[in-house]
Amino acid sequence: MTELPKAYDPAAVEPDLYEDWRTAGLFHADPDDDGDPYSIVIPPPNVTGSLHVGHALDNTIQDVLIRRARMVGNNAVWIPGMDHAGIATQMVVEKQLAAQGKTRHDLGRERFVERVWEWKEESGGAILRQLQTLGCSLDWEREAFTFDGPRNLAVTKVFVELYDQGLIYRGARLINWDPVLHTALSDIEVDHEEVDGELVHFRYPFADGDDSDGLVVATTRAETMLGDTAIAVHPDDERYRHLVGRTVRHPFLDRTFPVIADDYVDPEFGSGAVKITPAHDPNDYQIGLRHDLPMIDIMDDDAVITDVGGRFAGLGRYDARAAIKQALDEAGLLIRSEPHRHQVGHSSRSKAAVEPRLSDQWFVKVGPLAERAIAAVKDGDVRIVPQRNAKAFLDWLENLHDWCISRQLWWGHRIPAWHHQDTGEIRVSAEPIDEDGWVQDPDVLDTWFSSQLWPFVVFGWPEETADLKRWYPTSTLVTGYDINTFWVSRMLMIGLWFTDSVPFHVIYNHGLVRDEHGKKMSKSFGNVIDPLDLVDEYGADATRFALLRSAATGTDVPLAEEWVEGTKRFANKLWNTCRFALSNLEGTMPGDVPPRDDLALEDRWILSRLEAVRSEVDAGYDAYDWPVAARGLYHFVWDEFADWYVEAVKVRIYGDDREAAARRVLAIVLDDVLRLLHPMMPFVTEALWRALTGAAGGTDSLMVAAWPQGRADDRDVDAETDFAVLQDLVTQTNRFRSQNSIAPSKRFDLTVASDRRELIDAQQELVSSLARLSGVTCVRTIEERDGTSTIQLASGQAQVDLTGLIDVAAELERLRKELDSARADLAKVTGKLANTSFVERAPADVVERERHKQRDAKAAIAQLEERIAALEVMQGTGQS
């Protein structure tokens, strides 16, 4: 048996164990192995990524699920991999080029993409290596990449089939344009932020009148008036009904357009008349379609006004906004402008304000896909945990717009479509078209188009591989709720469409990791915690366990460094409990529970508690309730096993009464605890388990040991009740000792009158040891005597003879001194709080602290006075 160091040192244990597991092949799964299939695919981190606490939580949870599944006997696999992360990655490399004063256009497309690949090879995937330090038991032989060969083939196949089915189409639609990255974006890549703007009221003159007459409109985006092609009013609006059909004249451009009526217009807002810019506003676009209005794109890719803007051509959109306002004013058309807060869409990548723009793009028609996904959720084919997230998920699926999938980028899956240069004809094909006049579409696909295929392409789809048959559909998808829309819903839709199966049976949503006060972690707040720093400082087990302890299902996870520190102490506690056991086991192995007659009360008690906790912890794991599982084990190990059982068992181990049974029970409990704890704290449990069982390592590992089955017969309510009586007796005695300043080393006799007299009588030795008594005498009734003190018990009373135990005079003197100082404290604080300028001007928390001090001092005084009175009675100086 190995000698364990006095304190647990994670750094000395973790890296070697990971390497040992890996070389023994314990992470690798074989589809031909026995056991029910259990599979998880990692949400592929971006190649640009490095491990942050969100990843740490997400992957710890997956590792917990996989490790437990293995121990339960499933044929479990966890697939690693990465996402090529189109925009994000392209931006990183473009930034590197910018540092050299270059753009991607200087390199050209081919060279640029090569450059991204080079970068991917050298620095991509750091995050997967970081996951190893966290202990993640991923099957490294199955690593996949969304942009590698097999995945490319699958993406092309999916695109072509969807196109053939009429579910992918190309067309001019209003899309979100990112004027910085020069690409279209999907709706969910746009974040709405509140912005302070201006609502500008101005007048469009009638075509047949002068500038003093006309129709007043209001807008937050004056520059878009260059693309106006109508003015809309509500059909029932009495103020304007008679104007419908009239024509207005553009003040700066040689153009006239009509006043139209449309229900969309809210008569209450602004002037009740809306300028319509179909090419630059989603609502106006719809109105434009309904009324067959011309759609005039007034901006170029940089959101700069083009020649259609007449004298405003060449101005950026914000400069144009100011210039037009001024021009309106000069023309006498500006009525007024007022401050106006409103929501403006921003690119989630470049943060630039998105420009709604009419553009030729590729779209996925999502209706038919969404229908099946909705049905799968409603029918329970896929279960969302927590259930309440299902509503938002369904709402989103039920209100989908078609998905713009083309991106004007270079890094990503090239769209398998070819355009004829002369005819403009389009052909979509899995094979390159190598004929004269045909050129491939320059655009690439939205990065989520490929990642939506992840759960089946990692197993080799469209090939009918053994892996695919064995592990698809996957068991559980673990993600934060923040990407349910981006990713999860799309996997569900496309999975159902192409594999006729849900891609996962359960969607488990954890919360987002926040700082200790529940605030979002962000670099600008300076509250970011790096999980790798935590691992360095406290170990991977502590980091994992701390995250799990606060990861209540679906709610955000507050993380403070102190908690991780506290968890490290728990690991150390476990370590030392094992150290005690190991140094006393004398070769005893875990095995069958000894015959009942050989067991002492504390044995039956701890076995009963173990069984209770095992079942609670198991239920916690089953319900994805990590805090319950973690707390259950923490409490059991520390407060029951270490604090009570280990102390109790010393009587027999250091003596010679049924010590064999004691050793056996010690080994059994530890063995089960280590197994139950292993998915959450894999390293320390493995190290200790090897020491306990003598396991050689390699394939002889806790990682693949059997999950505890439980022994229902071990539940022993009588033992628990009886032991609680002893615990109460010991606790009350300790309390008495502490309150009377009796040194812990001072032993004394206890006389007990209890309705559990026989029990206490039989357990005298145990009680004496735990409460550090010289003896326990059980009597029928306590007789009040001078010089004794009584302790109240849940089951009766105990009596202590104070003669010689306490130096009454000295104790009185000590207490009186304490009382004096407590009174002085109180006076000081009370004086401070009586000072009105302090109470009014000092910060609230400082005042609150003073109030606390005041309350504390008062409580202390009351208690001291009581004890002094009691001692005075004993001394004969008080009044009884």
Add this chain to the structure above:
RNA sequence: GGGGCGUUAGCUCAGUUGGUUAGAGCGCUUGCUCGACACGCAAGAGGUCGCAGGUUCGACUCCUGCACGCCCCACCA
């Protein structure tokens, strides 16, 4: 504008189908080199469970309203 979540000890959170003195960790106070552990042991202080009503013999727990906070979604110029 729609929807969701939360409000319990100084801080972060538990609290099972409503049932005697509402729990944990951290922090705080006091004492302790007891043959696993000072990353420890023992004891202690600290809460009118956001506010106002209601149901009930009884509510932190159920209902209604309000307040505050957080989050998601959303095409009102």
